[in-house]
Amino acid sequence: MNHLLIAGGKIxxxxxxxxxxxxAIAADVIxxxxxxxxxxxxxxxxxxTGGGGEAGFSTRVPPVPLSKFTRAGVTTAxxxxxxxDVTRNTESMIAQVYALREEGFSAYCYTGGYxxxxxxxxxxxKSDIVFIEPIIAVGELAISDHRSSQPTLNELLxxxxxxxxxxxxxxxxxxxxxxxxxxxxxxxLVRVALSESEIPARxxxxxHVNRRRELFHxxxxxxxxxxxxxxxxxxxxxxxxxxxxxVMRYMHSEFAxxxxxxxxxxxxxxxxxxxxxxxxxxxxxxxxAMTDVFYQVLDEGHGLDKVLPFFTSNVAEIMKFEHKGRIAxxxxxxxxxxxxxxxxxxxxxxxxxxxxxxEQKIKGTFE
Numbered sequence: 001m002n003h004l005l006i007a008g009g010k011i012x013x014x015x016x017x018x019x020x021x022x023x024a025i026a027a028d029v030i031x032x033x034x035x036x037x038x039x040x041x042x043x044x045x046x047x048x049t050g051g052g053g054e055a056g057f058s059t060r061v062p063p064v065p066l067s068k069f070t071r072a073g074v075t076t077a078x079x080x081x082x083x084x085d086v087t088r089n090t091e092s093m094i095a096q097v098y099a100l101r102e103e104g105f106s107a108y109c110y111t112g113g114y115x116x117x118x119x120x121x122x123x124x125x126k127s128d129i130v131f132i133e134p135i136i137a138v139g140e141l142a143i144s145d146h147r148s149s150q151p152t153l154n155e156l157l158x159x160x161x162x163x164x165x166x167x168x169x170x171x172x173x174x175x176x177x178x179x180x181x182x183x184x185x186x187x188x189l190v191r192v193a194l195s196e197s198e199i200p201a202r203x204x205x206x207x208h209v210n211r212r213r214e215l216f217h218x219x220x221x222x223x224x225x226x227x228x229x230x231x232x233x234x235x236x237x238x239x240x241x242x243x244x245x246x247v248m249r250y251m252h253s254e255f256a257x258x259x260x261x262x263x264x265x266x267x268x269x270x271x272x273x274x275x276x277x278x279x280x281x282x283x284x285x286x287x288x289a290m291t292d293v294f295y296q297v298l299d300e301g302h303g304l305d306k307v308l309p310f311f312t313s314n315v316a317e318i319m320k321f322e323h324k325g326r327i328a329x330x331x332x333x334x335x336x337x338x339x340x341x342x343x344x345x346x347x348x349x350x351x352x353x354x355x356x357x358x359e360q361k362i363k364g365t366f367e
Contacts, residue, residue, distance in 0.1 A: 001034065006333040009350035014329060032337055035345060038308055039325055040075025040334035041294075042315040043287050044263045045140070045177070045207055045230060048079035048107065049088050049096045051268035051284075060084065061284055063096055064267040066103045066364030070354040072264075072287040073344045075334035076106040076324055080140050080177065082268055083147050085113025090121040090128065090135075097134045103364055104349050106324070106334065110177055111135050114142040116149040118159065125159060129166035129174060136319060137173040138163050140207065143189055145181020156189055157197050164203045173320045175205040175228075182239075186215045187222065194225055201226035205318065207263065208232045210246035212239050220250065223259040228318045230261045231310075233289035243289075244296035247310060251302065261315045264290035291344065298342050 005013035005021070013019045021027045046069075050061035069077055077100075079093050093109045100107040111128040112118030118138060120128045125138045138159060142148035151159075160176045167174020178190070190204050201222070207230035209219035219229040231250075233243045241249065243262065250260050266287040290311070297307045316325025323332045337346040347355040354362040 004037065004327075004335075006348075006351045009333055009352075011327065011329055011331050011333050014327060032346075036304070036338040036342070037327065038304065038336050038338065039312040039327055040336055040347065040349065041073045041290065041311045042319065042321065042325060043069070043074045043077040043266060043290060044261060044315050044319055045232065045265055046077045046079055046263070046287065047082060047265070047267035047285075048077060048100065048109075049081070049092050049267070051082050051084070051265075057087075060087065061267055064287075065367050066100060066105055066362070067354075067360055067367055068266065069100075069105060069287050070347050070349065070362070071344075071360065072291040073336045073347055074264075074266075074287045074290070075336075075347065075349045076108075076321065077266075077287070078136065078319065079107065079109040081110075081113030081119065082140060082179070083114050083142075085115055085119045089119050094121065094132065094134060099365075104352055104354070104362060106332070106350070108134050108136050108319075110137050110139040112138040112141060112159075114140065114145075114148060114179060116141070116151055116155055116159070124162065126162040126166045129163065129172055130169050135172075137175045137177055137205075139175070139177025139205070140179040141176060142179040142181060144183030144185045144187075145179065146183070148179075148181065151189070153189060153192055153196070156193055157199065160193065160197075160199050160203050164199050167203075171320060173318060174203070175318065176203055177230075178204060178206045180206050180208045180211065180215060180219075182212060186212075187218050190222065190227075194222075202228065202318070205230065208265075210241045210243055211236050213241060216241050216246055216249075220253065220255050223255045226259075228259050228261060228314070230263050231293075233262060233264050233293045234285060243293045244300075247293065247297050247307075248300060248302070251297075251306060257306075258309065258314050258317065260310055261318065262290055262293055262310045263315075264288075266290070295343065304342075
């Protein structure tokens with residue numbers, strides 16, 4: 001059993017010995033009764049301003065409220081734009097990031113969206129990442145999808161190079177987060193980009209890789225070259241791998257275990273199209289779906305030490321969140337307490353309980 005001492009939103013001590021605190025300091029002492037304490041989840045793909053809009057203006061999803069993240073154990077999230085990068089833009093994304101930060105949440109975002117030229121604040125991807133603190137990368141640029149701008153190799157390389165140089169200048173993630181659609185071209189454009197340029201493989205970060213079985217296996221092979229790949233917590237039907245299945249397949253493979261992450265697509269729409277590109281069905285994603293994948297893999301008998309990195313430290317590594325994703329001295333006090341059934345009981349963000357013993361203690365401004 002370990003003790004934690006938290007102050008100023010940071011973990012300042014973790015160890016087996018109970019720390020001594022001066023009586024003059026008003027400190028709360030909380031006995032978690034043996035509950036497992038793990039790092040808070042990092043959701044690297046969320047439509048925090050709301051997604052949708054693919055069946056008219058009335059289908060634009062509202063912004064994601066604070067508790068939708070925290071009840072799912074998400075303590076840090078990265079926002080992005082999808083199909084609708086017209087009525088929603090980089091300005092509105094940054095405003096939502098700042099709103100969530102004011103409510104005690106760790107929020108960041110990408111610049112750009114599905115299309116080229118990318119929507120930006122300063123006029124370029126590189127300067128957005130360099131000069132706007134919450135912007136850490138570019139995405140989700142769509143490829144192999146009928147909704148994309150059908151980017152050419154040169155166009156892809158140009159955006160990737162701006163992201164890479166911005167990473168060198170700032171130490172931020174500087175990735176090109178790629179939306180993968182259902183198209184049979186899959187990751188062919190990325191493979192050519194890797195073979196015909198000097199841009200490091202870690203720059204390319206494909207997501208939704210479990211939506212088709214062939215795409216998943218193709219993506220796994222890219223990890224051998226140094227790419228991180230992202231499984232999305234949505235149902236895939238007969239053509240793909242359900243997210244928990246995809247995670248377990250990866251766990252049982254020879255691929256590097258630090259190159260896979262899981263995200264929710266929370267706030268985004270989950271549309272189904274027919275062969276002519278007509279919308280036939282629409283659902284909406286939630287960060288809880290990612291947490292449910294975590295539960296499902298644990299319930300299959302896999303240990304916390306094997307499962308947790310896909311939701312925490314692996315994400316922190318690619319996103320360059322050096323103070324998150326682990327429990328250690330001087331890191332952010334973003335924590336989850338699990339009950340005996342390995343379900344979320346309490347959630348702490350930056351040293352404050354947002355959920356405690358199942359009760360939502362802190363809600364968003366308009367909740």
